[in-house]
Amino acid sequence: MDPIDQAHQSREWLIESCRRMLLIRHFEETLIGLQNQGHFAGHYHVYIGQEATGVPALSCLAPDDHIFTTHRNHGHLLARGAEPGRMYAEILGRRDGYNKGKGGTFHIAASHLGFHHTSGIVGGIIPLAAGAAYAAKARKTGQIAVCLIGDGALEEGAAPESFNIASLWKLPVLYLCENNGKYGAGRALGAAQSFSMAAYPLTDLPKVYKIPAQQVDGTDALAVYRVVSEVVGKIRQGQGPQFIETHTVRWPGSESNWPVVPVVTSVDLAWDASAAPEKFRDWYRASDPVLAFIRKIVEAGAATRAQLAEIDAQAVDLIDRAAKFALASPFPEPQEALTDVFA
């Protein structure tokens, strides 16, 4: 059996991935409640429905790889092991946040986890990832850079410019494009395809620059793991940049400008979606990648429903404590407003 298949079947990997997916799900569900209660203002983006891409993909990286992400970053940071309490504190503008509350939801940076910069500017990180990859190559550190973008980011001029340089210089960079049918900024623009890209399928664009590009079902955690681990291996061997498009699903709770939680996710929901309001039931029954992963683990005999329910209860408890930690954290002092700010 090759190492990839072994990893697929590793009970530890399956359970750890499930734990992280549930943690992300509950983090976002609780965050929506925090905003509804008025604990933070302004727009924000949740990662619900994309957990089966971020968790397995980031599990393929080394601890010192560089990761760049966007306005939809919460799931990526948590997948990498960020502390939910410090994440909430950052989003709520509190002093114990990863960036002392000055970055907020769009700009969470956690360098010790590889996230040196997170940007709300769509496409803004694409050249930065190429720069980090260039530094790694020049210094021969063996690190790679991962650029987590949405389908909409490919419309920015920074994408083709960066692809060109990355390809010419054979930079160690992975472009991981999560195609969620573009529900950015709460807009529901249609089914899982990009409506504003002339280059379609999206993989056509990197291919023009001779960057190998492939598509994978982003709701299938095992398929994502298989593709990302294979591609990361090629990048580390010096084969240059690679592009992966994952097809993820749109979570119906995000269809309005302000997300709503139709039902709190639970392990039982994987077999009986009747707790969800009728309008949302089909999504939880047929499309939710976390619930599909839970069913797969139980059917494969890697864990029982009761064991996963216990893991879920621990995730709920951790998130509950994280929210309390953030709410108890003070706001930064006014005189610190310009500390750590580059201008």
Ligand SMILES: Cc1ncc(C[n+]2csc(CCOP(=O)(O)OP(=O)(O)O)c2C)c(N)n1
């Ligand atoms: C340069 C720039 N233009 C426009 C916006 C407004 N905006 C925020 S999210 C978004 C959609 C992004 O779509 P995509 O990259 O597919 O990410 P998704 O939200 O779907 O995950 C847009 C246009 C922005 N933040 N930056």
Ligand SMILES: [Mg+2]
């Ligand atoms: Mg999108």
